[in-house]
Each structure stands twice: as C-alpha cells, then as structure tokens.
Amino acid sequence: MQELFYEQINETLFKKQLDNGLMVYIMPKKDFRQTYACFTTRYGSIDRSFVVPGTDTPIEVPDGIAHFLEHKMFEEEEGDVFTSFARYGAQANAFTTFDATTYLFSCTDHVNENLETLLNFVQHPYFTDDNVNKEKGIIAQEIRMYDDNPNTRVYYGLLEAMFGKHPAGINIAGTVESIAEITKENLYACYDTFYHPSNMILFVVGDVVPHGIMAQIEANQTAKNYRRQATIERTMPPLPAQVHATKVSAKLAIAQPRVLFGYREDTSDLTSIDRQKHEQAMGIWMDCVLGKGSALYQAWLAKGLIDHSFGMNYISNAWCGYSIFGGNTTDPDQLVQHAKEALPKALAVGIDHEDFLLTKKKAIGQFLQLLDSPQAIANVYTLERVRGFDLFDQLTILQSLTIDDVHQAMRTHLHEHQFCVSEVLPIS
Amino acid sequence: MKQTWLTVQEGNCFIHLLRNHKFKMVSVLAQVEIPLAKETVTKTALLPQLLLRATKSYPDTMQLTRAFDSLYGTNMSAYVTKNGNLQTLEWVMRVPGASYLPNGHDVLEKALTLFMEVMMDPYQEDRGFAKQYVQTELTLHKQRIENSINDKGAYAAKRCQEIMFEGQPYGLSKQGFLEDVDRLTADALFAHHHALMQENALHFYLVGPIDEQATVTMLTSILANYAWRKNNVEQHPLSHPQARQARSLYVNERFEVNQAKLNLGYFSGVHYEDDDYEAIQVANGILGGFPHSKLFVNVREKESLAYSAFSRYDGLNGTLLIHAGIDEQVYPKARSIIEAQIDDLQQGKITDDELLFTQDALIHRYRLADDQPLTQAGFHHYYRLTGRERSTDDLIEGVRHVTKADVQRVAQSFAQDTIYLLQGKGD
Numbered sequence: 001m002q003e004l005f006y007e008q009i010n011e012t013l014f015k016k017q018l019d020n021g022l023m024v025y026i027m028p029k030k031d032f033r034q035t036y037a038c039f040t041t042r043y044g045s046i047d048r049s050f051v052v053p054g055t056d057t058p059i060e061v062p063d064g065i066a067h068f069l070e071h072k073m074f075e076e077e078e079g080d081v082f083t084s085f086a087r088y089g090a091q092a093n094a095f096t097t098f099d100a101t102t103y104l105f106s107c108t109d110h111v112n113e114n115l116e117t118l119l120n121f122v123q124h125p126y127f128t129d130d131n132v133n134k135e136k137g138i139i140a141q142e143i144r145m146y147d148d149n150p151n152t153r154v155y156y157g158l159l160e161a162m163f164g165k166h167p168a169g170i171n172i173a174g175t176v177e178s179i180a181e182i183t184k185e186n187l188y189a190c191y192d193t194f195y196h197p198s199n200m201i202l203f204v205v206g207d208v209v210p211h212g213i214m215a216q217i218e219a220n221q222t223a224k225n226y227r228r229q230a231t232i233e234r235t236m237p238p239l240p241a242q243v244h245a246t247k248v249s250a251k252l253a254i255a256q257p258r259v260l261f262g263y264r265e266d267t268s269d270l271t272s273i274d275r276q277k278h279e280q281a282m283g284i285w286m287d288c289v290l291g292k293g294s295a296l297y298q299a300w301l302a303k304g305l306i307d308h309s310f311g312m313n314y315i316s317n318a319w320c321g322y323s324i325f326g327g328n329t330t331d332p333d334q335l336v337q338h339a340k341e342a343l344p345k346a347l348a349v350g351i352d353h354e355d356f357l358l359t360k361k362k363a364i365g366q367f368l369q370l371l372d373s374p375q376a377i378a379n380v381y382t383l384e385r386v387r388g389f390d391l392f393d394q395l396t397i398l399q400s401l402t403i404d405d406v407h408q409a410m411r412t413h414l415h416e417h418q419f420c421v422s423e424v425l426p427i428s
Numbered sequence: 429m430k431q432t433w434l435t436v437q438e439g440n441c442f443i444h445l446l447r448n449h450k451f452k453m454v455s456v457l458a459q460v461e462i463p464l465a466k467e468t469v470t471k472t473a474l475l476p477q478l479l480l481r482a483t484k485s486y487p488d489t490m491q492l493t494r495a496f497d498s499l500y501g502t503n504m505s506a507y508v509t510k511n512g513n514l515q516t517l518e519w520v521m522r523v524p525g526a527s528y529l530p531n532g533h534d535v536l537e538k539a540l541t542l543f544m545e546v547m548m549d550p551y552q553e554d555r556g557f558a559k560q561y562v563q564t565e566l567t568l569h570k571q572r573i574e575n576s577i578n579d580k581g582a583y584a585a586k587r588c589q590e591i592m593f594e595g596q597p598y599g600l601s602k603q604g605f606l607e608d609v610d611r612l613t614a615d616a617l618f619a620h621h622h623a624l625m626q627e628n629a630l631h632f633y634l635v636g637p638i639d640e641q642a643t644v645t646m647l648t649s650i651l652a653n654y655a656w657r658k659n660n661v662e663q664h665p666l667s668h669p670q671a672r673q674a675r676s677l678y679v680n681e682r683f684e685v686n687q688a689k690l691n692l693g694y695f696s697g698v699h700y701e702d703d704d705y706e707a708i709q710v711a712n713g714i715l716g717g718f719p720h721s722k723l724f725v726n727v728r729e730k731e732s733l734a735y736s737a738f739s740r741y742d743g744l745n746g747t748l749l750i751h752a753g754i755d756e757q758v759y760p761k762a763r764s765i766i767e768a769q770i771d772d773l774q775q776g777k778i779t780d781d782e783l784l785f786t787q788d789a790l791i792h793r794y795r796l797a798d799d800q801p802l803t804q805a806g807f808h809h810y811y812r813l814t815g816r817e818r819s820t821d822d823l824i825e826g827v828r829h830v831t832k833a834d835v836q837r838v839a840q841s842f843a844q845d846t847i848y849l850l851q852g853k854g855d
Binding site for chain 1: 451489497499502522525560567568571576577687720734735736785789792793795
C-alpha cells in the first residue's frame with residue numbers, strides 16, 4: 001500500500017492496485033463523523049459501441065443504458081439494496097455521467113458492513129424481464145422531469161449542437177423511446193464488459209484505519225476469484241471536424257429565455273497531464289474575461305443582458321473539451337453577438353497580469369473548500385481519475401501556471417467555426 | 429464529540445462561535461429576522477443582492493468582487509428565507525483557514541470587515557442607495573419573481589403552500605410581489621435597510637479553525653464602527669398558523685409541461701418545541717423521507733408511477749408536504765396510493781423495519797450535522813425561534829425512543845388541507 005502525504009493541505013492518501021486490477025484509495029479524515037465510499041466504473045453514456053469480452057465484433061446498445069443499468073443494480077434476488085443499507089443506518093445512492101457510473105454510501109456507524117454491501121451488490125447483477133420492464137416507467141418519469149427543466153434542456157441542446165449524433169452528444173438518461181429497447185440481455189452485455197474490477201475505482205474517506213479497511217477490501221475481492229480481463233475495446237468514432245449545428249433552439253413554459261454558448265475542441269492528442277493543465281488554464285482565463293469580477297460581466301449586467309445566474313465552466317475528457325458560458329437572458333441573440341465579439345478581442349488584447357494573479361488566488365481557496373466535504377473529495381477525485389487526472393496535483397499545477405500557459409489555452413480554444421449556441425425560449 | 433456554542437452578546441449583536449479544527453474553511457452565517465408582512469416582504473427580499481453591489485470602501489461591484497477574490501476566493505452570498513411568520517435575511521461566507529494559505533494571517537479579519545461592511549455600510553449617493561444599482565436590481569428582482577415558474581417542482585410546492593397559508597404571513601411569497609417592485613425607490617430602500625439593521629437583533633455564527641478569544645475581539649472591534657445600531661433587542665415571536673379542519677381543497681393549474689406535479693399539503697398539531705417533534709419526524713421519515721419509505725416503495729418501486737415521490741415536514745409551521753412527479757393520467761391512482769399510505773400510518777400499520785430503518789436514518793442525518801458547519805447553526809436558529817433547545821444528542825436520544833404507538837398518535841393529527849396539481853394543457 002502506497003502512502004502519499006500532501007504537505008500543503010495536510011492530507012494523506014493511501015492507494016493500492018489489487019491483484020484483480022481494482023484501484024483502491026483511502027483517505028483518513030480525523031474527527032469526521034461520516035465515512036463515505038464510492039465505487040466507480042469507467043462506463044457512462046458515451047459507451048454506445050464496444051466489444052463484449054469473449055466475442056469478436058462490436059455491438060451497439062441503446063442510448064441511456066448505462067444509467068438504466070445503474071438503476072437496475074439496486075435490485076437483488078432477495079430484494080432492494082436500499083434495505084440492506086438501511087439496516088445498517090447508511091444512505092446509499094448512485095449517479096451516471098458521460099464517462100462513469102458511481103455507487104456510493106455515507107454512514108456514521110457499521111462501516112465494515114456497509115462497505116461489504118457496496119462491494120457485493122455492485123459485483124452481483126440480477127436482471128429479469130419483469131424487473132427491467134418495470135423500471136422503464138420510473139425512468140420515463142425521470143426523463144420527463146428533465147424535459148421540463150430549462151437548465152438540462154439548454155445544456156443538452158448545446159451538446160447536440162456541438163456533437164450531433166456523436167456519442168458525446170447523447171443525453172445521459174437516453175430518451176423514452178431508446179430505453180424502451182433495453183432488455184436484460186443487453187444489460188448483461190454492458191455489465192460483463194464494464195464492471196470488471198480492473199475497470200473500476202473504489203474510494204473510501206472518513207475517520208478510518210487505512211490498513212484495516214484495505215485488508216477488508218482485499219479479502220472481499222480475493223474471495224470472488226476474478227480472472228484478469230483484457231483491455232476493453234471501445235469503438236469511439238472520431239470527433240466530426242464540423243459542429244453539428246451552430247444553434248439549437250427549444251421552447252418551454254418558462255418566463256425568460258435561457259442561453260448557453262461555447263466552443264468545442266479536439267483534445268484526443270493531448271496527454272492526460274497536458275489536458276489537466278489545459279483545463280486549469282481554461283478555468284483561469286474564462287473567469288478573468290467573463291467572471292463576476294470582470295468588466296464585461298458588469299457591463300452586460302448593467303445592460304440587462306444577463307442576471308446573477310450567468311456562469312461558466314470548462315469540461316474535458318479523453319476525446320474532446322468544451323467551454324460553456326451562459327444563464328438567463330433578456331435577449332439571447334444580442335448576448336451571443338456580444339460574446340462573439342468580446343472573446344476574440346480578449347484573446348487579441350491578452351489577459352491582464354493582475355487579473356491572472358487574482359484569479360489564481362481565488363482558485364486556491366475554492367480548492368481548499370472542497371477538502372471540507374468527504375463526499376466531494378471522493379466524488380471529484382474519482383471522476384478526475386476516470387479522465388486521467390489527479391485532483392491532488394491541482395494545487396501544484398495551479399501554482400505553476402504562467403500567463404503564457406493561459407494565453408496558449410485561449411489560442412487553441414477560440415476558433416470561430418467551433419462555436420455553438422443553445423437557447424430555450426418561453427412559449428409565448 | 430460534544431460540541432457547544434460559545435455565545436457573546438455585544439449590544440444587539442449575538443456572536444456564536446464553534447471552534448473546530450477538522451475544517452479547513454471558516455464558515456460564517458449572519459441572520460436578521462423581521463415579521464413577514466405584505467408591506468415589507470418585497471423590499472426586504474431585494475436587499476441581499478442590492479447590498480452585494482457596492483460598499484462605502486468599494487463603490488462599484490467590480491471592485492467589491494475583486495476585494496473578496498483577493499482574500500483567496502472568499503465568497504459571500506445572501507438570501508431571504510421564510511421561517512413560520514418571519515422573514516430571515518441571511519448572509520453566508522466561507523474563508524480559507526489561515527494555516528493553509530501563504531501569508532494568510534490577516535485574511536479572516538479582512539474578510540469579516542468586508543462582510544460586515546456589505547451588510548451595514550452600503551455605498552451611498554444623496555443619502556440613498558446608488559440609483560444605477562437600484563434600477564438594475566429592481567429589474568433583476570422582477571425577473572427573479574417571474575422566473576419562479578421555471579423550476580416546476582419548486583413552483584408547485586410553493587403554490588401548494590401559498591394556498592394552504594392564504595391570508596397568513598407564510599402565504600406571502602418570499603421574493604415578494606411584482607406590483608410592489610415598481611413602487612420601490614432608492615431612498616425608501618435605504619431607509620428600510622437602515623431601520624432593519626438598526627432595530628433588529630443580528631446573529632453571527634462562526635464555525636471552523638478559529639481562535640475563539642481572538643475572533644470575539646476582532647468582531648467586537650469591527651462592530652464598534654456601527655455604533656448607530658440600537659442596543660435594545662426587539663424580539664419577533666414565532667407564531668403558529670391558525671389550526672384548520674381538514675378541507676381537502678383541490679386546485680389545479682395548467683402549463684405546457686411533459687410531467688404533472690402533484691402536491692398534497694397537511695396540517696398537523698405538532699411543532700418543533702413540542703415533545704412529539706421527534707415522533708413526527710419519524711412519522712414523516714416512514715412516510716416519505718428515504719428510499720425505504722412508504723411513498724418510495726409504493727408509488728415508485730411497486731407501481732412505477734413516479735421517479736420522485738417524497739414528503740417533507742416543516743417543524744415551524746407544523747405542516748407536511750408530499751410531492752410526486754407523475755403522468756397526469758395517473759393522478760387519481762397516485763393520489764389514492766399516497767392517501768392510503770397516510771391511512772396506514774394513522775392506523776399504525778408500520779413494520780418493525782420501517783420504524784428501525786427510519787430511526788437509524790434520522791440518527792445518521794443528525795450525526796452528519798457535525799460534518800456540516802452551517803447545519804449546526806441551523807439547529808441553533810430553531811432554538812432561538814422556538815425556545816426549545818435540542819442538541820444533536822438530544823435529537824438522537826429522542827428519535828431512538830419513539831414507538832409505533834407514538835408514530836400512530838402523531839400521524840392522526842395530519843389533516844388534509846390542499847391538493848395541488850400542476851398539469852399539462854392537453855392537445
């Protein structure tokens with residue numbers, strides 16, 4: 001077991017890769033009442049096409065199946081897994097993203113029993129025709145709930161504009177039509193491909209004794225006799241050179257238009273270290289140019305173009321990255337027009353050095369805040385791992401970033417033909 | 429670990445401190461309470477965002493934002509909330525602990541100075557708020573009120589409660605009313621703010637890696653700049669809504685939506701200060717607080733009618749609110765299944781597991797409060813409002829001793845008041 005001490009933040013991380021390939025991380029947090037654990041597979045909504053181990057040709061599965069599988073894992077022969085957690089006072093949950101599925105619990109007692117439950121239910125699928133069909137009604141309601149939500153609609157609209165039919169543009173939950181095609185057979189195919197321990201990460205954080213927890217996990221895994229699995233063959237189509245649409249528009253029963261815009265970029269030729277650095281640099285310039293402390297933000301607010309919901313984010317993974325800016329607006333066209341002029345201009349003028357230093361300082365405080373939440377540490381660490389990043393390198397990377405790095409990130413990112421807009425307008 | 433607040437009174441300001449070195453951030457919460465009333469609700473609701481625009485030392489928003497940013501991203505936000513018949517103004521700030529920052533020794537003091545200045549010393553023009561900020565914030569506030577329809581789940585819950593409390597203070601919308609926004613002026617807002625800060629008690633919570641004595645000294649000296657605040661404390665008592673017989677009033681509203689939102693509101697006779705509070709928390713938990721609860725199991729898992737189906741209990745109002753997102757065609761079925769769960773509670777049809785799982789889940793939630801700095805402040809807030817002090821240990825003990833008979837008895841106090849259905853417009 002490897003022990004890594006991070007002096008600046010006064011935290012220690014223990015890690016070990018088990019014989020079956022599972023990566024285990026344990027982070028002791030003294031005096032915290034809760035223990036939080038998450039068990040994650042590198043498998044999400046983008047994994048539409050892949051080769052099932054033991055076969056030769058790739059198969060294609062219905063959109064939304066990773067999320068559907070996540071729901072169905074909570075059912076066992078003897079009943080509902082929530083009951084097993086409830087018996088030991090734990091709260092359990094799960095979530096699916098574009099590239100990962102995470103199962104988690106939080107407890108303040110019976111850590112060992114709950115950890116066993118987590119490991120055992122995720123490593124034991126139980127799908128029947130009946131339980132698969134019954135879930136379709138529940139997930140259809142989940143999809144309809146998001147269909148009415150302007151935030152999710154405008155977000156998926158932007159992904160559609162950027163990626164079209166490429167897997168990166170898929171709605172995580174799929175559609176009511178696509179989930180209708182899900183069967184127990186294709187669920188097992190996904191499970192058998194992606195839930196091998198060598199494709200998974202376990203993170204435990206709390207006031208725990210690392211050696212004891214690691215011994216328990218190893219004993220549990222060894223008893224299951226997993227055989228080594230070859231590398232998973234995922235057939236990810238290359239990112240289309242052109243955006244799918246420059247603008248996507250929808251209508252909902254809302255009061256005010258909501259708009260998102262941003263640029264996409266191909267990051268498939270960057271190493272994970274370079275991508276992590278690029279992501280940090282992107283965050284810095286975006287905040288300098290359009291953050292709450294920027295002249296542009298204040299000018300747009302004064303003009304009534306934006307409100308306090310205006311925000312921004314940069315998201316990257318192994319095949320692409322994209323920036324997102326936006327929020328509520330009185331006039332989507334005018335806001336987008338302003339942005340299309342302001343962003344290239346910001347690149348031409350360059351980032352002010354004082355702004356750069358200030359934003360770096362701000363990012364340090366935001367990183368520290370994350371360390372007060374066991375849940376955030378485990379979730380963020382794991383999701384960054386899936387994308388090849390190391391969360392605890394973030395502070396070092398941040399401190400070593402130069403203004404040239406930031407300008408370089410701007411130059412590679414701001415290409416007009418990669419710009420897309422998504423808007424949701426009120427039904428008048 | 430037993431945690432107790434150290435409280436120091438400075439005039440009409442109460443400083444509550446909880447030292448805890450397991451946290452890397454210092455969390456700060458300030459609260460001021462006034463009665464909820466139609467005449468003041470809108471102008472009070474506008475203040476938090478308006479005050480964040482500019483202060484005496486930082487006369488424009490950009491400068492003020494950058495002053496916070498320079499304190500390692502110290503972030504200040506502000507809200508209005510409703511608590512029973514009271515409106516609460518809340519300011520929240522998180523400051524990175526000094527020992528994790530290069531040259532961080534004076535960050536907390538600077539942050540607290542700025543925090544206090546935002547609350548009490550706005551930038552002025554002609555004895556009023558600056559006109560250009562007032563103009564923008566009036567517009568933004570109107571949009572905020574209009575935008576409350578955007579999140580249909582939250583909107584449906586809000587409407588259901590407004591109908592339950594019609595004609596009573598809690599029935600007022602916490603953001604106020606469109607028609608009142610236009611009548612507000614820079615001068616009137618300024619006078620309202622001044623009176624509000626002058627005449628009402630201010631409660632300050634600080635949790636995290638702090639030195640208690642040094643922090644009290646620091647805050648006392650900052651507060652000395654605001655000697656215009658009155659020293660006598662005006663108390664605003666919490667009062668309960670008028671009890672009402674079950675009326676089962678059905679209200680529906682139509683929007684162009686894909687999913688209907690069903691909300692059922694009940695009054696109960698039990699409040700936070702009552703000995704039955706823990707029992708009614710358990711009753712709510714068994715009904716709809718968790719994935720093992722009756723609503724989740726029967727509405728979602730058995731019948732596949734909903735993805736979200738849960739209940740919430742409000743101890744200050746003594747109300748229970750049930751929510752389910754459904755296809756509108758199944759409304760009669762969903763409603764009857766939900767009502768059957770209430771009937772089961774009232775008839776004592778509760779399994780050993782339902783009781784035990786709910787007690788354990790609530791105990792887990794109370795223990796989690798030790799890891800969440802401002803949740804502790806929330807418990808203290810309820811103590812101030814109700815006069816009933818409950819530590820997390822008291823809550824845990826209380827929940828542990830609840831019996832099925834207790835749950836049945838308190839559940840019998842549920843009186844169905846309002847059934848609110850937000851549904852589609854049809855084709």
